[in-house]
Amino acid sequence: MFTPYYRMRRLRKNPQIRNMVRETVLTPSDFILPMFVIEGKDVRNPISSMPGHYQLSIENLVKEARDAWDRGIQSIILFGIPAHKDAVGSDATSEEGIICRAVRALKESVPDLYVITDVCFCEYTDHGHCGPIKNGEVDNDATLELLQQQVIVQARSGADMVAPSGMMDGMVGAIREALDEEGFTDVPIMSYAAKFASGFYGPFREAAESAPQFGDRSSYQMDPANGNEAIREVALDVDEGADIVMVKPAMPYLDILWRVKAEFGLPTAAYQVSGEFAMIKAAAERGWIDHDRVMMESLTAIKRAGADLILTYFAKEATEKL
Numbered sequence: 001m002f003t004p005y006y007r008m009r010r011l012r013k014n015p016q017i018r019n020m021v022r023e024t025v026l027t028p029s030d031f032i033l034p035m036f037v038i039e040g041k042d043v044r045n046p047i048s049s050m051p052g053h054y055q056l057s058i059e060n061l062v063k064e065a066r067d068a069w070d071r072g073i074q075s076i077i078l079f080g081i082p083a084h085k086d087a088v089g090s091d092a093t094s095e096e097g098i099i100c101r102a103v104r105a106l107k108e109s110v111p112d113l114y115v116i117t118d119v120c121f122c123e124y125t126d127h128g129h130c131g132p133i134k135n136g137e138v139d140n141d142a143t144l145e146l147l148q149q150q151v152i153v154q155a156r157s158g159a160d161m162v163a164p165s166g167m168m169d170g171m172v173g174a175i176r177e178a179l180d181e182e183g184f185t186d187v188p189i190m191s192y193a194a195k196f197a198s199g200f201y202g203p204f205r206e207a208a209e210s211a212p213q214f215g216d217r218s219s220y221q222m223d224p225a226n227g228n229e230a231i232r233e234v235a236l237d238v239d240e241g242a243d244i245v246m247v248k249p250a251m252p253y254l255d256i257l258w259r260v261k262a263e264f265g266l267p268t269a270a271y272q273v274s275g276e277f278a279m280i281k282a283a284a285e286r287g288w289i290d291h292d293r294v295m296m297e298s299l300t301a302i303k304r305a306g307a308d309l310i311l312t313y314f315a316k317e318a319t320e321k322l
């Protein structure tokens with residue numbers, strides 16, 4: 001009989017030794033909770049494809065955010081759904097727009113909660129694209145000017161960090177310049193640096209009412225097949241002054257996450273998107289997988305692959321579990 005000399009299982013014998021040699025440990029401060037704010041009074045619309053998540057009017061958002069804070073959530077990222085959409089998404093650049101009023105309300109009631117604002121126009125335009133349209137395409141450079149206006153009103157309202165998600169060329173540089181000129185030199189930028197044109201975004205578009213009315217976003221978001229191009233995208237954003245770079249989605253792109261972390265060594269975020277969340281929820285509902293186990297395994301894998309921060313719809317549940 002052959003007896004092995006090396007026995008890896010010596011360090012797996014019981015929970016104590018497993019805990020001692022564990023390489024990746026999740027903590028509540030790893031998580032950023034996405035939240036959706038909508039116009040109206042006492043609105044709490046469940047998002048059917050994302051159990052446990054709602055479109056909330058401002059007073060309910062504040063209630064939920066305080067509850068999240070009390071449960072150990074340190075940070076949220078906020079998406080706004082305006083009452084009126086138009087061709088340029090003007091609600092997004094108004095200090096009386098939904099997002100600015102929501103941030104002010106949050107900062108008044110839960111001042112220590114770290115509030116990150118989404119910086120993009122797809123929730124605000126009537127055509128659902130991430131900037132104004134010219135000749136049937138998103139006008140990149142016109143969008144940059146609007147992004148500058150958008151971050152200024154958000155920063156004035158008290159946003160702790162801004163997170164441009166539209167994959168416009170030059171967006172990080174344009175936003176940094178605008179923030180600095182207005183004196184917001186200490187507001188960091190978390191850039192959606194490598195954001196792929198992904199089918200995993202489906203449920204979010206219900207939540208944010210941001211599905212494109214024509215075409216898709218493949219002319220500005222990345223081809224899922226490209227890894228080297230993702231590195232180039234991140235390099236440009238780092239050069240333009242991004243403080244945190246993000247890979248989105250997370251689980252199908254762990255190789256990209258690993259490469260980005262290894263290449264740049266910057267604080268790196270990953271967005272576990274609505275479709276990743278919905279798949280786990282749906283399979284667990286059917287009894288096909290163990291919900292909590294798969295939730296924690298997915299988050300651990302994302303962190304192990306290089307994420308310092310994880311934007312996740314599991315933020316509250318995972319924090320409770322920890």
Ligand SMILES: [Zn+2]
Nearest residue numbers: 120121122130
């Ligand atoms: Zn967008």
